[in-house]
Amino acid sequence: DIQMTQFPSSVSASVGDRVTITCRASEGIGTWLAWYQQKPGKAPDLLIYATSVLQSGVPSRFSGSGSGTDFTLTISSLQPEDFATYYCQQSIDFPLTFGGGTKVHIK
Amino acid sequence: QITLKESGPTLVKPTQTLTLTCTFSGFSLSTSGVGVGWIRQPPGKALEWLAVVFWDDDERLSPSLKNRLTIAKDTSKNQVVISMTNMDPLDTATYYCAHRYRTNWYTYWGQGTLVTVSS
Numbered sequence: 001d002i003q004m005t006q007f008p009s010s011v012s013a014s015v016g017d018r019v020t021i022t023c024r025a026s027e028g029i030g031t032w033l034a035w036y037q038q039k040p041g042k043a044p045d046l047l048i049y050a051t052s053v054l055q056s057g058v059p060s061r062f063s064g065s066g067s068g069t070d071f072t073l074t075i076s077s078l079q080p081e082d083f084a085t086y087y088c089q090q091s092i093d094f095p096l097t098f099g100g101g102t103k104v105h106i107k
Numbered sequence: 108q109i110t111l112k113e114s115g116p117t118l119v120k121p122t123q124t125l126t127l128t129c130t131f132s133g134f135s136l137s138t139s140g141v142g143v144g145w146i147r148q149p150p151g152k153a154l155e156w157l158a159v160v161f162w163d164d165d166e167r168l169s170p171s172l173k174n175r176l177t178i179a180k181d182t183s184k185n186q187v188v189i190s191m192t193n194m195d196p197l198d199t200a201t202y203y204c205a206h207r208y209r210t211n212w213y214t215y216w217g218q219g220t221l222v223t224v225s226s
Binding site for chain 1: 144153154155156159167169170171203205210211212213214216217218219
């Protein structure tokens with residue numbers, strides 16, 4: 001199985017801050033990476049796929065980059081609605097695997 | 108508009124078999140490239156992928172749960188059913204079904220159903 005490691009596991013930030021979350025794959029996955037946002041009590045929402053393509057309706061303050069084993073999700077200017085948990089997921093091979101999640105909470 | 112909804116028991120006893128149904132609308136599981144997967148999330152923990160069934164009857168199961176899982180589709184009813192045998196308290200989780208098309212990321216998700224395993 002491809003292991004996905006996310007860090008940090010949590011981050012405290014203020015509205016307007018730039019936030020970067022890292023996801024590392026245990027082997028190369030090209031750009032077969034997605035990011036999801038999950039709010040408490042809700043299902044995950046697909047934010048970004050193919051490493052850097054924003055899902056329809058996702059604000060441009062979200063961006064993704066990387067390839068191979070190292071990937072980042074960046075929120076350029078944190079908004080109140082962005083406080084949530086973020087998960088990466090590799091989609092190159094089965095079993096599909098998710099990172100452990102990064103919780104973004106208010107400083 | 109694509110929607111999915113999970114249904115099934117909210118409480119099962121240890122060693123019992125869990126059967127969950129995903130009822131969907133807005134797409135057909137006979138359309139090339141379409142699949143419906145299951146993902147679960149223990150309380151306060153990360154997401155874990157379980158299984159997927161594809162339009163062409165192909166399926167993939169999590170190797171760690173393969174001996175306990177079955178997945179099946181009923182195209183005429185717009186349903187996908189997953190069964191997990193020998194349930195354990197560690198299987199307590201919210202179970203989600205989700206839609207994929209051509210790629211292995213999930214664009215549309217059900218609301219999830221919390222299943223508690225307890226005697």
